[in-house]
Amino acid sequence: MADIQYRLEQVRRVSGEFPGPKSVELAERRKAVVAGGVASSVPVYVADADGGVIVDVDGNSFIDLGSGIAVTSVGASDPAVVGAVQEQVEHFTHTCFMVTPYEGYIAVAEELAKLTPGDHEKRSVLFNSGAEAVENAVKVARLATGRDAIVAFDHAYHGRTNLTMALTAKAMPYKTNFGPFAPEIYRVPMSYPYREESDIKGEEAAQRAITMIEKQIGADSVAALLIEPIQGEGGFIVPAEGFLPTLAAWAKDKGIVFIADEVQSGFCRTGAWFASQHEGVVPDIITMAKGIAGGLPLSAITGRADLLDAVHPGGLGGTYGGNPVACAAALAAIGSMREHDLNARAQHIEHLVKRRLEALITDLGDGGIVGDLRGRGAMLAVELVRPGTARTTKEPNPEATKAIAAACLEAGVIILTCGTYGNVVRLLPPLVISDELLEDGLDVLVGAIRAHA
Template identity: 90%
Template sequence: MSEIHYRLEQKRHLSGSFPGPKSAALDARRKAVVAGGVASSVPVYVADADGGIITDVDGNSFIDLGSGIAVTTVGASDANVVDAVREQVGHFTHTCFMVTPYESYVAVAEELNALTPGTHEKRTVLFNSGAEAVENAVKVARLATGRDAIVAFDHAYHGRTNLTMALTAKAMPYKTNFGPFAPEIYRVPMSYPYREESDIKGEEAARRAITMIEKQIGADSVAGILIEPIQG
């Protein structure tokens, strides 16, 4: 395995007050122009990131335990990604695929289809966010089946649009005061051994969910079931 070389020292370093003066000044600018509904977890402003380290505008270095809520799986500033982006934007930055398509969209779809488990025929479409992807999955399921009911699970998080808020299980801070929500959304218990009151196994939990769907919703009414491999 080749040695990984980082631009930034992979070490936590704090100096002076927290947050620093530059982050505090940026926060004041933010409050004057950014809507208050957009929250941030920490009061520091990033200037650089590499490997497992984020450096803020005041020169402090933090261990990155959030990874952009698990969206930076290719690294914060991986050299290969940076080079590929630079090459691409030298040709064109963006065009709507529905107007003028391009090869890289097709190539990404091919890779995703190859990575998706199963030997069946597959198709891929790319969206701007997880919520948009979920909403379109619901549309496809309802159109394909002619049914309405969508099943989600306890503890689920699917997004903050109206439909995906309905699919999301937690009220605060996601759903409170934002209803009414999209109809025909049903919820069943998830297999959750760590929090289960009874010693229920995975197969038993699946059977419990299926039985509830059959009895309370009706299998013939279900257009689709949304489940997270790792619950948000």
């Protein structure tokens, strides 16, 4: 990481009152004007961010192990992204690609054709958010196949719009009281190795889902199979080996569009450009967002040319989709990923984190609260359970999870939680974080887990 130049000092530093007076003042202003339904997990307000640190308005410096939910993989102020954005805004900030198109949109689509799995002919469409990408992937699949049913999985998260809420598995806070939801959405079991009742292989778990689809829906009625190769909000669940390839092969045989939702797992996050690549899966359509543009709002779908070209002109798009500034940021961010080999960096982060946490698990023994350590690259998670249940009942421990996150924050480390049961600590550090800063953050996390074990 010697080639990374940081603008801010890469240190953890929290002093004085917490949260500080300026953050408290902003929180009061917020109450008067920001809707209560918008929640923030951290009670401090950001003034600056760079590399692996976030500096708040009171001058505290926090180690960032969340990356804005896997968005700032190249850092929150990557020089290449900053320079590209500055250059673009000097020329134009918007014209709407559907009115007067521009090269940046095409250049991003060219990069996506190179980076996404498979050597088939591809087409891309750019949007603003992950939910928009998922919605449009579903639109394409339904139009191209002439079918209606969409199959999603237990523990899935796909967004907060009406359709993507229907696709999302967890009710609270994402779905409760927001219905009715979009029709023709069906859910089948996910491969969740830690919580399987028996030692079921990936191929067997896939067949379990396939049997349910064929019995309850009928393969001929299914337009698309939609799955996160590594589930995000559901708990960073990595399916058993063989699960994804078996599903993909069955979908291909039945004329079903296989959609990989890589909104959170894409762009070097798992040690490959996309998580699908770990088992050689080639999706028909892949959805992307988060890490694509260094923090600017951009999303995309890339898929088989025959599928996307089946849509009539004007059937896909949006006023801000593929905004020129966001496209410039994406091209720069992808360039930084290549320059710094962030796939290799993600693999290195996995080694550092697992070494520390595996040692902790061994030390705590079967009676500890760490039930499972899982993930790939810099998309890692610890599932926490009641003391003594790690290998028996595996009873979720959301209270300890919340307390550990709070303890880390007070010590100057930002971590995120997730999971269907609210009992998973997830680690999503910027891929440009230094070893020293990451080790310091892990010291704090390990200490917090020990304190609650």
